[in-house]
Amino acid sequence: MDGSSAHSLDDGVCVAGDGDEQETRLSALELRMQQQDNEITLLKAALADALRRIGFYDQHFTRLQPTLAGSVAFPPPLGLTGPTVASVSSDQTSVRDQTPVQDPPPSGSTRLRRCSTSDKLRGPRDGVLENHRPRLAKKSASSQSLLSKGRNMDSRNKEPPQSPVATSRRGFYNQEGISIKMFLRGRPITMYVPLQAHNYEELKMELPVEKLKLDWVYGYRGRDSRDNLHLLPSGEVVYFIACVVVLYSIEDQTQRHYLRHTDCVRCLAIHPDGVRIASGQAAGVDKDGKPLLPCVHIWDSVTLQTLQHIGMGSFERGVGSLAFSKADSGAFLCIIDDSNEHLMSVWDCTRGTRQAEAKTTNEAVLEVEFNPADSSCIVSCGKSHVYFWTWSGSSLTKKQGIFGKYKKPKFIQCFVFLRSGEVLTGDSEGNILVWGKAAADTKTLGKGAKETYQIARQVRAHEGSIFTLCVGRDGGLLSGGGKDRKVILWGADLTPERETEIPERYGAVRTLLEGPAEELLIGTTRNAILRGSLSQPFTPIVQGHTDELWGLATHPFHDLFLTCAHDRQVCVWDQEQHTLAWSKMLEGTGLCADFHCSGTVVIVGLQNGR
Template structure:
């Protein structure tokens, strides 16, 4: 369900129906793909027409038998009013829509999406509304077998079998149409449309029009409680220590302030897209952060901007450069010599525009094109604000700022090998510049005048290399000037942190464990303590003598799988980095991490809480012991990816939904250690996306990639329930299916059917949390059976939100980012007061739970 995206994973859309021209120069493969999609749409329309024709023919004998008894040859109305599925509509005289004032209120939202099955298959005959005159019984036709997935009458899948969800770019959405949805005022069914395809949902008995439900904003709200992870894989100079002792870094759209001893986080949440760079003012109180550009769900450009804010109050002091930057903000630096009066910004445009801003007024003082190559770092000379240095791919530039002009001089390498990248640089106590490059060398650049004399104010100056020091194997990602005058360097390939004397003599070194990755940045903590950010998104704390331990850890690639423990504040995540992680939501820490054999896409806890099932990209599933992390069982059903694994409420069955269109059912015995194939649910015409068990553990409700809603009798032999009307009053142990009567109100106008990635009902059945494709988490009231239902909307993720789950006590909600690799823990505020009892998730005494 992931669309094409702009920088940092923001969704990208375009004009409705826009398609690339199929000219001679177009690649053959895209042309063929578009033709296949058009053919699939035609096949779907034909299959739908044949199905509807069959339903009309099914009712024809009944109508013909009634003709002789009709007055004046007229057919009685109660037997003629049938919907397109052959179901009885409203009794005579009742309107199809409700009129409000002078306008007609549409009974269902109009949604658009990719072509697929309507979800109305297999409902040949439903009971008439209560009170309707009985019609003579018609001969019961033989129940047809569901069409094979590849048969001509089967509704097409959204993508070829086995195609990974993320490899199918989503077409641009368009504004909702004016097509009116049908609603039976007697409470039989409602319809919603995804790109014109009808999806029928049956109203539970005892509910009147609109199901007797009125959806309002829930009294509960969400507050961001904890952000797991750190963005070290592709950003630099992103870890600093504030005057308060808090660490400041960023993840997705959130700037995190972490107080390590208190295990407390605060969050700056003003940014609308991923934060890319960070600078701390010389007073160590004010912070500047710059973000990437992106687009919203309507395709409107979100302009990159820099915010200057107060770390004590989290209040924004200044907004810098709205409308001035392109693509994003790449590097930031406060001036030092004049107490942080100026801010230098380099954007991510082709020319990497460099500008200097007045921090107090927010005005631009000077701007110039810097280079067509990537710029990785920028800094003011700490002794002279008129001197600025930038470095990056194959260059280091020494800039002089005078009035409204910025002039540069390129660093000359002379006899020294020119590196591919100059990753970082610092100023030492003598005013010299030390650079770290991709060759593993530290170069010392000395400032001299044109005649080689001592530099002076206003004299033409330049820099030349005075010393080369071999420091690391591979790139040097960071340099840090310590309070005692020594220099620290961090290596990429060798993962070493090395301490150097002011003259660059080797003093001491330490190597990071391989699982944490390379050194990305280094900051000084209290005393001899060092803080290290790594390329595998971890923050470490320690010294060169004692080594380093993690204080923050996270995923390093897209995250999809999520499961919450049935009885305590623990949850599991897995993703494309092939890591299965167990998180302690009470301690806000990683409990353990296990390497999987392949990408993990879904997970679920056994009701007893001691076992966990994990589904992989290869079609293989695993069952692991939570305590020992040992493999207890496993299997493989086909060779296509698994979308969902789910234990039944009593733990006696395991259901596995696959991209091969089947749901595999296993019986579970011996305390969850033995798994025997029980059956297979066959009938979906596209890949399985979501499924839920009934509370009695006998039935399953499932959704597929072509928007079908099907029901299965598992206890009766994994049979497809063709009369879906009979399942309208069934109670479900969980509700994660994104299509169904109880949740159809969560779908926005103009949706293309892939805009909602995940949905979860709370355990007390009052809330529905939704993860959408536009970086947002929504909180709805449950049931949400009203068109255009209102919701509380929360940002923070910088990419599509892939999954959401409530913890066992509904006190927290967990959400996953996709490409931003983030894991957010939200606190649920408001609502009924829970009983006062100490639980595994109860905050420790003396700590304000809302202060986290």
């Protein structure tokens, strides 16, 4: 090649000179070949997708004849056009369904309808579709020949034979790997099992004989429940979340679990003997979708054996609050149900029989307790009320507390009994109210006021609601605030002596109790249990999400797992230490998450599509 000549290539690159001419030309050709390889790859992908779509339409119109003749529906193209999201409900997880296209049914057979699209292909328009059959048959023959060259669809088109359905505690599972029927919040949901490239034969297996054992529960229900944290004489902390009551030994770092409830636990009470525990649950459904009646379980905290069921069939939507009597060593149990009238009932714990029942109010009832010195006196509180009850035989009568010159708060959140016999309440205005029986002089209160309770004193305690009051072993009073997140120790004359504040990231103080020595245990509204004192900072011993958890993934090679939830948090948990490794607030609700195979990167899918 002449060194002084210039050559114009097809790709528009000009080269000159003898030394660099060949290298430049080769580089240009390599670049051109790489571009063509990329284009060929794209064409192959597009062709494969076209063949899949053609295959679907072939099967679609091939099934049209038996569909029109026998009114038999055909399934949607889930196996060819990729996974589709089947919406379960507004508050339940969507399920991905990837089912291969199946052979058309034999003549005269029927199939279950899985898509309403088939309804549009029957009826008055049958004659229109009939006229297009010759042309569709011709397209079917040509596309089938193309499809047979690309791949063999026989193994994917075989429909598995029907088999018996295996039952589990929560649903029905088809052993052939077709679907599983679950009951979520009482609604029957059919979810289709994703099928991989392997044959159906690999899914035909017996259920394992081994059973899973609950090892650890992460979280605590403090966001929407009260009086939900207790300390046993054994040193174990008792609390609940979902259907599980957890007995957690802080010193030994071990958990035990009471698992006999069939739906969410809503309240707890400890018997005066410190061994027996009463726990009330909400109404639920069994594996067949039939309603399960709410009741109270009385069980042994040492053996975890259920001793008695109280109130089976007596409560409507669930058990809202309960308390053991103390003056008679826990012989009776007072229960408030979650019906519209919030019925109060007193039960004999030994016989399991109801002694008395009465309507309380149509408003929310938040707490109920027996007077520690007199089991015939019961106090309940809730929205805009505090009631002082007298129980005698089968009769329950109430007297409403008189607010008099004091402003009636929107909620009476909590109350405690002092050793002096007075009742202290904490309300949504941040005030501690001291209640006592009305004096004999009833000129200002009216006739019949002698047997009522009135406010003797009001103390401004917190900014925002007072969620909990606690009387210590030495008779001192502790209060926990909502908005200010403070814990305050009060003197004998209700003067503040010491106070501390919990970190904002843990939420407000929901429940407060004394631990060993000067230690305090706090349950918060952000589902954490904190340990500390008035002089030492509080540290979490239990943490969890505050809303529905949707995303879950395990680390590829470490003892870590990842969660994301509706509370916009993404968390990584240490399975060995049973602690939260780290967490991060997201810009939206997390629905799914996973680890990268390297284990160093996390991906989270959000509800807003990001």
